[in-house]
Amino acid sequence: MSVQPSIKPPPKYPPPPVLRKFAGAFRNWRVRNLPGHQHVPKPPKPKPNFSMFLRTWHKRAGLFAFVFMGWLGFSGFLINQSASWGYDVARVRVSWVMSLYGLHPEPPGTGLVAGGHWLAETIDVTLLDGKPLSQRIPKQLGMAIGGSADKPLLFVAEPDKVVVLGPDGSLVDEMSGYTLPVPAIRRIGVVDGKPNKVVIQDLDAYATTDGLQWDKLPVNSDVKWSEQTPLTDAQKASALPYSRPSVSLEHVLVDAHSGRLFGAFGAWVINFVGIAAILLSISGVWIVVRTSKQRRQARR
Numbered sequence: 189m190s191v192q193p194s195i196k197p198p199p200k201y202p203p204p205p206v207l208r209k210f211a212g213a214f215r216n217w218r219v220r221n222l223p224g225h226q227h228v229p230k231p232p233k234p235k236p237n238f239s240m241f242l243r244t245w246h247k248r249a250g251l252f253a254f255v256f257m258g259w260l261g262f263s264g265f266l267i268n269q270s271a272s273w274g275y276d277v278a279r280v281r282v283s284w285v286m287s288l289y290g291l292h293p294e295p296p297g298t299g300l301v302a303g304g305h306w307l308a309e310t311i312d313v314t315l316l317d318g319k320p321l322s323q324r325i326p327k328q329l330g331m332a333i334g335g336s337a338d339k340p341l342l343f344v345a346e347p348d349k350v351v352v353l354g355p356d357g358s359l360v361d362e363m364s365g366y367t368l369p370v371p372a373i374r375r376i377g378v379v380d381g382k383p384n385k386v387v388i389q390d391l392d393a394y395a396t397t398d399g400l401q402w403d404k405l406p407v408n409s410d411v412k413w414s415e416q417t418p419l420t421d422a423q424k425a426s427a428l429p430y431s432r433p434s435v436s437l438e439h440v441l442v443d444a445h446s447g448r449l450f451g452a453f454g455a456w457v458i459n460f461v462g463i464a465a466i467l468l469s470i471s472g473v474w475i476v477v478r479t480s481k482q483r484r485q486a487r488r
Contacts, residue, residue, distance in 0.1 A: 246471040249464045256461040263445040270438040279312075279434040288449055291433035295424040298416040303333030303383075305342060305355065306423055310431045316342075316357040318426030323359065325351055330376040330414025334386040334397050343386045343399065345376035345414075350388065352399050361399055369394040369402040377413035379405070387411050 270276050286292065299308035305317055309328060313320040327346045335341035341360060342353040349364035350373070370390035379385035379395060387395045393405040405411070419427070440449065447454035 242471050242474060246468065246475060249468055249471075253461055253464040253468060256458070257465065260445060260458075260461070263441055267438065267441050267445060270441065275437040275441065278437040280437050280440050281432050281434045283432075285440060286433050286435070288451075289433075289435060291435075293428055293432045295419075295427040295431040297419060297424070299419050299423065300328060300331040300344075300414060301417050302331045302342065302378075302414065303340060305331075305333070306419065307331050307342075307344060308419060308423070308427055310427060311433060313430050315427055315430060316353065318423065319357055320430055321353070321357050321359075329373060332376050332378045332386045332414055334378075334384050334399070336384065336397070340384075341398070343376060345373050345388060347373055349373075350376070350399070363399060369404075375413050377411045380410035380412050 266273075266275065280286075296308045296310060299306050301307075307325075307328065308315045309324075309326060312324075314323075314325045314328075315321070325344050325346060329345040329347065331342060331344045333340055334343050340355055342355065344351045344353060349362060350368065351359070352361040352363070354360055368388070370388060370392065372390050373388050374390055376386065376388050379387060384397050385395050386397065386399075387393050387405055387409075389411075393409070393411065394402040395405045396402045443449035447456070447458035450457075
């Protein structure tokens with residue numbers, strides 16, 4: 189006797205959600221229209237009162253203030269830890285953050301030129317031939333080239349010292365105080381016709397080639413004094429990567445905490461958050477007092 193193969197019924201898939209919803213509504217309609225069916229009216233909605241209104245807006249204001257209050261607490265914690273975590277010295281150079289402060293990269297327009305080398309000061313570094321020096325020379329009065337033909341030296345003057353650099357920007361020497369023949373420096377240059385003879389002047393002028401021996405210069409000597417000169421477009425382009433503005437991380441955190449980072453709009457948002465926090469406090473106290481009063485009345 190042969191065995192007939194079993195035929196499985198096709199799988200039953202549930203109807204789509206739209207059909208299920210329509211079928212449920214149709215079923216309820218039939219039940220309501222059956223003979224003897226008693227329609228049960230829906231319970232009436234409670235009349236709105238001040239307590240219900242206050243609870244509703246307490247929830248809405250709480251959702252609005254939740255994110256901002258969390259950020260204010262978190263940023264306040266970071267600001268308090270700023271000194272110990274180094275946020276007061278860390279710098280932020282992100283372009284979109286700087287644009288919020290209205291700051292944009294701006295290379296220096298002038299610099300000092302001597303012996304084919306150029307020196308310029310940016311926001312954070314001092315550049316020699318487009319490369320940053322290991323130390324800043326912020327108060328540059330002038331630059332002159334001394335030394336010898338096979339070993340040139342760059343003399344950069346500040347009001348109270350002279351910094352001697354190699355052609356590659358390495359620090360060779362730094363002279364100040366008793367190592368200089370003058371108590372203060374007004375300008376620096378080279379003797380005309382003797383390009384390696386460096387001259388510094390306060391009231392009197394003194395000349396040197398190596399910075400070790402200084403000779404008093406006669407009053408009638410011709411000196412070519414160093415002055416600031418405009419930088420070329422190529423030099424400005426070399427200085428541009430080092431001319432990006434920066435702000436301390438602590439400053440950014442304080443401005444973000446107060447909302448001032450985003451201008452007047454951000455400050456007003458934080459103001460509204462403060463007002464919402466005050467209203468939340470008042471409404472929370474009211475709800476607690478009202479609920480406690482109703483519970484006491486229910487126990488009686």
